[in-house]
Amino acid sequence: MSLLTVAGLTVRDQAGRALVDDVSFAVAAGDRAGLIGESGSGKSLTALAVTGLLPPGLTATGEVRLDGVDMIRAPEKHRTATRGPVAAIVFQEPLTALDPLMTAGRQIAGPLRRLHRLRGAGLRAAVNDALDEVRLTDTDRIANSYPHQLSGGQRQRVAIAMALACRPRLLIADEPTTALDVTVQAEILDLLDRLVETRGTALLFITHDLPVAARVTRDTHVMRNGQIVESGPIADVIAHPSHPYTKTLVESARRFDAALERTARD
Numbered sequence: 500m501s502l503l504t505v506a507g508l509t510v511r512d513q514a515g516r517a518l519v520d521d522v523s524f525a526v527a528a529g530d531r532a533g534l535i536g537e538s539g540s541g542k543s544l545t546a547l548a549v550t551g552l553l554p555p556g557l558t559a560t561g562e563v564r565l566d567g568v569d570m571i572r573a574p575e576k577h578r579t580a581t582r583g584p585v586a587a588i589v590f591q592e593p594l595t596a597l598d599p600l601m602t603a604g605r606q607i608a609g610p611l612r613r614l615h616r617l618r619g620a621g622l623r624a625a626v627n628d629a630l631d632e633v634r635l636t637d638t639d640r641i642a643n644s645y646p647h648q649l650s651g652g653q654r655q656r657v658a659i660a661m662a663l664a665c666r667p668r669l670l671i672a673d674e675p676t677t678a679l680d681v682t683v684q685a686e687i688l689d690l691l692d693r694l695v696e697t698r699g700t701a702l703l704f705i706t707h708d709l710p711v712a713a714r715v716t717r718d719t720h721v722m723r724n725g726q727i728v729e730s731g732p733i734a735d736v737i738a739h740p741s742h743p744y745t746k747t748l749v750e751s752a753r754r755f756d757a758a759l760e761r762t763a764r765d
């Protein structure tokens with residue numbers, strides 16, 4: 500059984516409009532899958548439905564099984580008990596996940612206290628380890644800083660440290676580098692890549708950017724207007740895109756590459 504199975508997932512708004520429409524995919528333990536699509540294609544709502552965190556007013560039907568638990572129909576208590584230890588989310592804007600009134604150290608300590616029941620010196624050591632792992636070396640200063648005192652890249656590293664501190668089996672990364680400048684983007688992608696690889700954490704990576712998906716995922720699902728229009732190993736999808744939308748994604752990535760090469764030659 501896969502760690503995550505999504506079958507016929509449909510998310511509707513109050514008017515009954517399908518925002519996510521009959522979506523099916525699976526992520527096995529240690530696997531890396533991507534959801535690629537333009538803005539508004541339903542990627543984020545799919546991620547929220549997977550973790551049972553849809554905003555009020557939206558309803559999900561179909562099947563979402565996370566570590567065997569029915570994330571649509573199980574009581575909230577069961578869904579919460581599954582979400583914490585099994586799946587964690589990193590969002591595009593780290594400030595979404597971080598509390599502006601709490602230091603970075605206290606925020607990372609939160610899930611470690613709740614889920615691993617750590618206290619005192621053990622908790623402090625675990626927070627330092629978590630910061631070290633995301634390559635935030637000035638750990639004391641960072642731990643005592645409020646989110647607004649950190650750079651965008653540092654904030655995203657803190658959000659990743661918080662998400663990974665309790666060793667979830669699945670990390671959902673929703674456009675985790677889109678809000679960062681290009682050099683920081685590359686560092687954060689490398690960091691995510693290394694962390695999920697060394698720990699065997701499964702990854703569901705959400706992006707509108709095909710080259711970024713190619714860098715960190717193995718299987719990909721292309722979304723358009725709430726539906727998955729094409730799925731397969733990312734290398735195959737890039738080499739032989741079958742849906743017209745995927746073809747435009749691949750062509751625009753190639754045009755961008757060619758333009759870069761021309762500029763480098765000139």
Ligand SMILES: Nc1ncnc2c1ncn2[C@@H]1O[C@H](COP(=O)(O)OP(=O)(O)OP(=O)(O)O)[C@@H](O)[C@H]1O
Pocket residue numbers: 512518536537538539540541542543544545554556557674707
């Ligand atoms: N709370 C909500 N209530 C009603 N409609 C919503 C809500 N959240 C999202 N939508 C709509 O659902 C559709 C899918 O949104 P979603 O956020 O999943 O897209 P996305 O692919 O993640 O795009 P982006 O990359 O811009 O976040 C969009 O048309 C959006 O306007």
